[in-house]
Amino acid sequence: MVTPEAESETNWTSLARAMRSLPAGVKRWTTKHVVGMCGVGKFKVRWGYDTSAACPCCGEFKDHLHIPRCMAPSTSAEWDRRIVALDSWLETQVTDPAIKHALLSPLKGVRDPSLPSIQVVPGRLRSAFQSQQCIGYQGLLEGKLSRQWAPLQEEYLQSRGSQRSPTLWASRLSHQLILLGFQMWEHRNLVLGGQCTVTRAQPTGQQRDTQPV
Numbered sequence: 418m419v420t421p422e423a424e425s426e427t428n429w430t431s432l433a434r435a436m437r438s439l440p441a442g443v444k445r446w447t448t449k450h451v452v453g454m455c456g457v458g459k460f461k462v463r464w465g466y467d468t469s470a471a472c473p474c475c476g477e478f479k480d481h482l483h484i485p486r487c488m489a490p491s492t493s494a495e496w497d498r499r500i501v502a503l504d505s506w507l508e509t510q511v512t513d514p515a516i517k518h519a520l521l522s523p524l525k526g527v528r529d530p531s532l533p534s535i536q537v538v539p540g541r542l543r544s545a546f547q548s549q550q551c552i553g554y555q556g557l558l559e560g561k562l563s564r565q566w567a568p569l570q571e572e573y574l575q576s577r578g579s580q581r582s583p584t585l586w587a588s589r590l591s592h593q594l595i596l597l598g599f600q601m602w603e604h605r606n607l608v609l610g611g612q613c614t615v616t617r618a619q620p621t622g623q624q625r626d627t628q629p630v
């Protein structure tokens with residue numbers, strides 16, 4: 418659910434552009450995932466496809482919010498890999514290093530709500546940072562960027578004499594954030610299908626489901 422405050426803070430233009438550029442399967446997954454209605458344990462039990470709502474990675478109760486927050490070692494390793502990849506991608510897009518840090522910090526907050534602190538961002542970025550916090554960590558993982566980031570990135574690009582488009586930067590970043598959420602979903606499917614080693618026994622009665630729904 419999007420609060421009125423988060424709605425007014427979100428860069429909907431970049432999100433819409435990102436959505437248009439997604440492959441059809443990821444687009445379909447995204448529209449269901451943002452309302453929590455995808456093939457995770459809670460819904461599979463409700464629909465009669467499964468007898469357990471337990472996460473295949475850690476065994477805890479599982480809804481769509483659990484997938485990126487799962488603390489199983491394999492999920493943690495996958496998350497860390499994806500964050501490193503996003504960090505590198507932000508570098509290739511000539512992202513202001515302070516913006517990069519201010520965006521990766523809230524992403525860490527997805528798995529650790531005690532993070533981040535506004536103290537980690539410089540004063541010029543604090544309004545954007547607070548705006549992003551208003552949208553929420555889950556919102557960020559759904560590609561919802563604060564509308565304040567693109568003008569700040571534009572300032573940085575201008576200071577470097579770059580002709581790159583901050584608008585394109587924002588929509589590509591929204592795209593990358595949605596893919597991050599989707600890749601965590603795919604990881605969960607690999608574990609469910611027995612294609613990924615986990616440190617706990619696989620729960621019984623799980624069915625393979627590698628397709629986004």
Ligand SMILES: [Zn+2]
Pocket residue numbers: 472473474475476477483487488489
């Ligand atoms: Zn789990």
